[in-house]
Amino acid sequence: MADMISQAEMREKYLRKGMLPTIFCNGCGHGSSLDYTFRAIEELGLDLDDIVFASGIGCSSRIPGYINADGLHTTHGRSLAFATGVKAANPDLNVVVFSGDGDATGIGGNHFIHAARRNIDMTVIILNNFIYGMTGGQVAPTSPKGTIATTAPYGNLEGAFDISELAKSLGAAYVARWPVFYPQQPIKSIKDAISTRGFSLVELMSPCPTAYGRRNKLGNIKNLWDWYENNSVLAEEYDKIMNYGTDEEKAATINKIKIGVFQHTEKVGFFEAYEEQIKNLMANDDKKWGGV
Amino acid sequence: MRYELDPVRVRKILGNKKQFIMGDMAIAYGGLLAGVGFFGGYPITPASEVAEGMARMLPRAGGTFIQMEDEIASMAAIIGAAWSGTKTMTATSGPGFSLMMENYGYAIMTETPCVIANVQRTGPSTGQPTQGAQGDMLQTRWGSHGDMMAIALCPSTVQECLDMTIESFNLSEKYRHPVVLLADGEVGHLREKVVIPDVDEMELFERIEATVDKDKFIPYSESQTNPGSKVPDFPTFGSGYRSYVTGLTHNDMGFPATDKQPDHERLINRLVSKITDDREKLTDVEEIELEDAEVVFVTYGASARPAESAVRMARAKGIKAGMLRLKLVWPFPEKAIYDLSKKVNKIIVPEMSLGQMVHPIREFAAKDCEVIVAPKVGGVMHLPVELLEYLEEGA
Amino acid sequence: MIEILDDWCKGCEICVNRCPVQALEISEIMNKKGVRVPRLKAVNKCYQCRLCEQLCPDFAITVTKEEKEEGEEKECKLIIGGVCAD
Numbered sequence: 048m049a050d051m052i053s054q055a056e057m058r059e060k061y062l063r064k065g066m067l068p069t070i071f072c073n074g075c076g077h078g079s080s081l082d083y084t085f086r087a088i089e090e091l092g093l094d095l096d097d098i099v100f101a102s103g104i105g106c107s108s109r110i111p112g113y114i115n116a117d118g119l120h121t122t123h124g125r126s127l128a129f130a131t132g133v134k135a136a137n138p139d140l141n142v143v144v145f146s147g148d149g150d151a152t153g154i155g156g157n158h159f160i161h162a163a164r165r166n167i168d169m170t171v172i173i174l175n176n177f178i179y180g181m182t183g184g185q186v187a188p189t190s191p192k193g194t195i196a197t198t199a200p201y202g203n204l205e206g207a208f209d210i211s212e213l214a215k216s217l218g219a220a221y222v223a224r225w226p227v228f229y230p231q232q233p234i235k236s237i238k239d240a241i242s243t244r245g246f247s248l249v250e251l252m253s254p255c256p257t258a259y260g261r262r263n264k265l266g267n268i269k270n271l272w273d274w275y276e277n278n279s280v281l282a283e284e285y286d287k288i289m290n291y292g293t294d295e296e297k298a299a300t301i302n303k304i305k306i307g308v309f310q311h312t313e314k315v316g317f318f319e320a321y322e323e324q325i326k327n328l329m330a331n332d333d334k335k336w337g338g339v
Numbered sequence: 340m341r342y343e344l345d346p347v348r349v350r351k352i353l354g355n356k357k358q359f360i361m362g363d364m365a366i367a368y369g370g371l372l373a374g375v376g377f378f379g380g381y382p383i384t385p386a387s388e389v390a391e392g393m394a395r396m397l398p399r400a401g402g403t404f405i406q407m408e409d410e411i412a413s414m415a416a417i418i419g420a421a422w423s424g425t426k427t428m429t430a431t432s433g434p435g436f437s438l439m440m441e442n443y444g445y446a447i448m449t450e451t452p453c454v455i456a457n458v459q460r461t462g463p464s465t466g467q468p469t470q471g472a473q474g475d476m477l478q479t480r481w482g483s484h485g486d487m488m489a490i491a492l493c494p495s496t497v498q499e500c501l502d503m504t505i506e507s508f509n510l511s512e513k514y515r516h517p518v519v520l521l522a523d524g525e526v527g528h529l530r531e532k533v534v535i536p537d538v539d540e541m542e543l544f545e546r547i548e549a550t551v552d553k554d555k556f557i558p559y560s561e562s563q564t565n566p567g568s569k570v571p572d573f574p575t576f577g578s579g580y581r582s583y584v585t586g587l588t589h590n591d592m593g594f595p596a597t598d599k600q601p602d603h604e605r606l607i608n609r610l611v612s613k614i615t616d617d618r619e620k621l622t623d624v625e626e627i628e629l630e631d632a633e634v635v636f637v638t639y640g641a642s643a644r645p646a647e648s649a650v651r652m653a654r655a656k657g658i659k660a661g662m663l664r665l666k667l668v669w670p671f672p673e674k675a676i677y678d679l680s681k682k683v684n685k686i687i688v689p690e691m692s693l694g695q696m697v698h699p700i701r702e703f704a705a706k707d708c709e710v711i712v713a714p715k716v717g718g719v720m721h722l723p724v725e726l727l728e729y730l731e732e733g734a
Numbered sequence: 735m736i737e738i739l740d741d742w743c744k745g746c747e748i749c750v751n752r753c754p755v756q757a758l759e760i761s762e763i764m765n766k767k768g769v770r771v772p773r774l775k776a777v778n779k780c781y782q783c784r785l786c787e788q789l790c791p792d793f794a795i796t797v798t799k800e801e802k803e804e805g806e807e808k809e810c811k812l813i814i815g816g817v818c819a820d
C-alpha cells in the first residue's frame with residue numbers, strides 16, 4: 048500500500064498540464080474516479096500512449112480533458128459510438144469511456160445497449176449521480192422515484208434505470224458498481240474491466256452535492272457522502288439478508304442499492320471476431336487469385 | 340495497426356475495368372479505391388446499396404464495416420475511426436442526414452477528415468423514400484448550428500459517383516473537413532457504364548500527419564510541416580501526441596476556451612477560411628454552349644441531364660441557350676456565378692425541390708440578371724421539353 | 735507526513751471526514767481561493783493509510799512514509815509549504 052503512486056507523482060505523470068483544477072464543484076465525487084483510474088493504470092503497467100479516453104457531454108464527461116493522453120470529448124450521449132470507431136480502426140488501442148448517467152442511459156441509451164450487445168472491447172466508467180449535473184439538476188433516467196429535480200419539482204414519478212442490471216442483462220463481459228468513497232474496490236474493478244476482453248462497465252455512484260444533494264435535502268457534503276454509505280449494501284450481503292434475515296433486517300435493506308461485481312466472464316470481443324473473419328476472407332481471395 | 344489497405348488487392352476485388360453498375364455501387368467503389376478503412380452506416384433508401392457494397396467488399400480488403408444502430412452512431416463512429424488514422428465514410432439520405440447534423444458539426448469543429456455520401460431524397464420527414472430528389476443542398480451548408488463552411492460535390496453520372504467519391508476523400512484529407520458527396524436518388528439508382536481506374540491512374544491525397552517534436556506540437560493552429568497552410572497536422576491517436584479533441588471552443592492547444600471571445604473568433608475564422616481562401620481554386624464547373632449564350636441553366640446533379648438535352652433542343656431552334664453545371668456546390672462558386680450573370684440575361688435553376696441552390700445563385704448574380712427556379716417536386720425528374728419551355732420563355 | 739497542495743484544495747473536507755482516526759482538521763491557513771485548507775492535527779494518530787490521498791478529488795494530498803529514526807517512534811509531522819512546522 049505504501050508503495051502506491053502518490054497524488055504528487057500522478058500530477059506529473061498522468062494529469063494534463065494547465066487543465067487543473069477541475070471544473071468539478073466542491074464535494075463532487077467525479078474527481079476521485081480520476082484518481083482511481085490512474086492508480087488502476089499504474090498497477091496494470093499500461094502506457095498512456097496506448098490508451099484513448101472518450102466521453103460525451105456532462106460534468107463526468109470532462110474527465111478525459113484532465114488526462115495527459117489521447118482524448119475524444121464528443122457529443123452528448125454518443126461517446127460509445129465514437130469509441131467504437133476508434134477501436135475499429137486501431138484495435139491495438141485500449142479504449143476507456145467516461146460517461147454520466149444521463150449521457151449513457153438518457154440520450155445515449157441506444158448506443159449503450161448496442162455497444163454492450165456487440166461486445167465491443169472497451170471499458171466504460173459511468174459516474175452515476177442520479178441527476179443531470181452539468182445543466183443544473185434536471186431529472187435523469189436514473190433518478191429514484193420521488194427525486195426532486197428542477198424538471199420534477201413535485202417529485203419524480205418515473206421508474207429509474209439500474210445501469211448495472213441493464214448492462215448485465217445485455218451480456219456485458221464485466222459489470223461492477225461501487226460508491227466512489229471506497230478506493231480499493233473501484234481501483235480493482237477498473238483494473239479488471241480494462242483487462243477483461245469485451246465490453247466492461249464500472250458504475251461509480253458519485254455524489255453531486257450541487258444539483259442533487261442540496262435539492263433532495265441530503266445535507267452538506269459530509270452527509271451526502273454518508274448517505275451513499277448508509278444506503279448501499281454488498282450484493283452478497285443483500286441476498287443473505289433477503290434469504291435468511293429477520294423481517295426488520297429485510298425492511299432495512301430492501302431499498303438499498305446493491306454494490307459489488309455483478310458479472311465477470313470471458314467472451315471473444317467483437318473486433319477479435321472481425322479480425323478472424325477478415326483473415327479468412329483474405330485467405331480465400333488469395334487462394335482464388337493465387338496471391339495478390 | 341491493421342489498416343494498411345493494399346490498393347492492388349482493392350483493385351482486384353473490384354474486378355473488370357469496365358462495368359455496368361448503379362451509382363450507389365460506384366460510390367462504394369470510389370471509397371474503396373480512395374483507401375477507406377472503416378465504413379459505418381445505417382440502411383436507408385436510396386443509399387442502402389452503398390452500405391451493402393461496402394459490407395461485401397470492405398472486409399475482403401482488410402477494412403471494417405459496421406452497421407451501426409442509427410445514423411447518429413454512424414457519423415460518430417466514422418469520426419472516431421478517423422482519429423485512429425484511417426480514411427472513413429458513411430452513406431445516407433435525407434432523414435439520416437438530418438440525424439447526422441450534430442456530429443457533422445462536431446467533425447467540422449474538430450477538423451476530422453471523413454466522407455458522407457448523401458444520396459438525396461425529399462422531405463420533410465419521411466417524404467418519398469423510394470424517389471430521388473435534391474432535398475439537402477442547403478442543409479449541407481447550413482444544417483449545423485453556428486458558423487461553418489461546407490465542402491460538397493454533386494455527381495451527374497455514375498462515373499462521377501465513382502470519381503467524385505475519390506475526390507471527396509482527397510478534399511477531406513487536404514482540408515481536414517467532412518466532405519459531403521451530394522448525389523441524388525436519380526444518379527444513385529441509375530445504371531451506367533463506368534471505367535474503373537487502376538492504381539496508377541489515381542491521384543490520392545494522403546493526410547498530413549504531425550511529425551514535429553511532441554513538446555513543440557500545436558494541434559489547432561496552422562500546419563507545422565506545411566508552412567502557410569491553415570490546416571493543422573493530424574496527431575493520430577496512439578502516435579504519442581496525446582491530443583485532446585473536443586467540440587467545445589478550444590484554443591490552439593486544444594484546451595476548452597468556451598468563455599474566451601478572441602479564441603472563438605480565431606478558431607471559427609480559421610475553420611472557415613481554410614476552405615474559403617481556396618474558393619476559386621476549388622471551383623469546378625462544366626460549361627456548355629456558354630460563349631454567346633443569353634439564357635442559361637445553372638444546374639447540378641441529376642437535373643443537369645435533362646437540362647443539357649433542353650439546351651441542345653433550344654440551340655436547334657436557334658435560341659442562344661447554355662448551361663453551367665456545378666460539380667462542386669460548396670464552397671459556393673461565387674465568382675463563376677457573378678461572371679456568368681454579367682454575360683447572360685437570365686439564369687434558370689432546375690431543381691428537384693421548390694428551390695434551394697437558386698438562393699445562393701441569386702445572392703451572387705449581378706443585379707440586372709434575372710434568376711429563377713425551375714422546380715420539380717414529387718420524385719420525378721424534369722423532362723427536357725419542360726425545361727425547353729423555360730428557355731423559350733427566357734429567350 | 736501529509737503534504738497538501740494548498741491551491742488545488744477546494745475545501746470539501748472529505749479527507750477530514752473520512753480519515754479513520756480523525757487525524758486531520760481544517761486549519762486557519764487560507765489558499766489563494768480563500769479556502770481554509772486541512773492539516774494534520776498537532777496531536778494525531780495518522781498511520782499513513784493513504785485513504786485521504788486516494789479520496790481527494792483534486793489531487794491535492796500526498797501522504798509520505800514517516801522516516802523512522804533508529805529506536806524512536808515519531809508522531810506524524812505537519813508540513814506547511816514543504817517546511818517542517820511541528
Ligand SMILES: Cc1ncc(C[n+]2csc(CCOP(=O)(O)OP(=O)(O)O)c2C)c(N)n1
Pocket residue numbers: 104105106107108123146147148149150151174176178179180181182187
Ligand atoms: C444534444 C444535447 N442535448 C442537451 C445538452 C445539454 N446537456 C449538457 S450536459 C447534460 C446532462 C449531463 O448529465 P450526465 O450525463 O448525468 O452528467 P453529469 O453532469 O451529471 O455528470 C445535458 C442535458 C447537450 N449538450 N447536447
Ligand code: SF4
Pocket residue numbers: 070071072073074075076077106107176180181254255256257258259
Ligand atoms: S454539478 Fe454535480 S456533477 Fe457537476 S461538478 Fe457539480 S457536483 Fe459534480
Ligand code: SF4
Pocket residue numbers: 736752753754755756757758779780781782783784785786787797
Ligand atoms: S493517511 Fe490515513 S490516517 Fe493519515 S490522515 Fe490520511 S486518512 Fe488519516
Ligand code: SF4
Pocket residue numbers: 738742743744745746747748749750771772789790791792793794795
Ligand atoms: S479532500 Fe482534497 S480538496 Fe477536499 S479538503 Fe481535503 S485536501 Fe482539500
Ligand SMILES: [Mg+2]
Pocket residue numbers: 105147148149174175176177178179180187
Ligand atoms: Mg449525472
